[in-house]
Amino acid sequence: MESLFADEAFDRAPRVVADGAVWLPGFLDEAAQAWIIRQYRQWQSGPVPAHATTIAGHPMSVQTIGLGWHWQPGRYDRRARDVNNARVLDFPDWMTRLGRQVIAEAAEVAAADPQFPSGDERAWGLDAEDYRPDVALVNYYDSSAKMGMHQDKDEFDPAPVVSLSIGDTCIFRFGNTVNRNRPYEDIRLASGDAFVFGGPARFAYHGVTSIQPATAPEHGRLDHLGGGRINITMRTTGRA
Ligand code: SIN
Numbered sequence: 001m002e003s004l005f006a007d008e009a010f011d012r013a014p015r016v017v018a019d020g021a022v023w024l025p026g027f028l029d030e031a032a033q034a035w036i037i038r039q040y041r042q043w044q045s046g047p048v049p050a051h052a053t054t055i056a057g058h059p060m061s062v063q064t065i066g067l068g069w070h071w072q073p074g075r076y077d078r079r080a081r082d083v084n085n086a087r088v089l090d091f092p093d094w095m096t097r098l099g100r101q102v103i104a105e106a107a108e109v110a111a112a113d114p115q116f117p118s119g120d121e122r123a124w125g126l127d128a129e130d131y132r133p134d135v136a137l138v139n140y141y142d143s144s145a146k147m148g149m150h151q152d153k154d155e156f157d158p159a160p161v162v163s164l165s166i167g168d169t170c171i172f173r174f175g176n177t178v179n180r181n182r183p184y185e186d187i188r189l190a191s192g193d194a195f196v197f198g199g200p201a202r203f204a205y206h207g208v209t210s211i212q213p214a215t216a217p218e219h220g221r222l223d224h225l226g227g228g229r230i231n232i233t234m235r236t237t238g239r240a
């Protein structure tokens with residue numbers, strides 16, 4: 001008897017990945033994924049185009065669009081000084097609502113896990129309704145793009161990061177707060193998946209080791225880009 005089906009079902013159950021980090025596979029339904037792809041098409045038309053941010057003299061392999069703030073290593077700005085100096089789009093209200101839904105659902109998953117008692121929403125320092133992200137970094141990965149292990153530490157506010165994925169599946173490496181090495185876990189983030197990291201996991205190293213081409217479901221396909229993956233991370237900059 002083929003056991004693959006049962007394993008797959010187990011692999012994609014919502015769960016705590018590390019204390020303060022929760023994975024919610026399939027959080028976005030088909031309509032929500034398709035709708036976000038339509039939003040992405042609008043964001044692509046500006047005012048700031050998707051662009052490769054330069055880090056230490058090297059362009060990243062992902063193409064980024066910032067909403068609310070424009071990101072450059074170590075700084076958030078309202079204008080894209082390294083691209084075309086245009087002011088970025090506002091952070092959308094619907095995304096705040098979505099972020100709160102992710103936090104609330106993740107808190108339930110964490111609260112039900114006796115091994116990780118501090119992973120509930122109080123340990124993230126807020127109730128879901130008080131989550132007020134003000135920047136979204138929207139990253140596009142083509143089939144060869146990657147993101148090296150790093151910490152998200154350009155924000156002054158300790159609120160959790162909420163991540164949403166659409167399109168092709170990636171291998172997301174979620175590690176520890178000490179260094180880029182083991183222990184880490186490789187997770188298949190698929191179209192529609194949400195992931196939260198906050199509290200004791202807020203400064204965990206993480207990265208994307210590969211994209212699995214042509215794995216997107218029909219409603220999550222980025223046909224206008226020839227495939228690939230979009231990841232949105234919402235953060236709270238703590239800047240005025
Ligand atoms: C990021 O670390 O900012 C992006 C992670 C991802 O693409 O899943």
Ligand code: MN
Pocket residue numbers: 150151152206
């Ligand atoms: Mn990151």
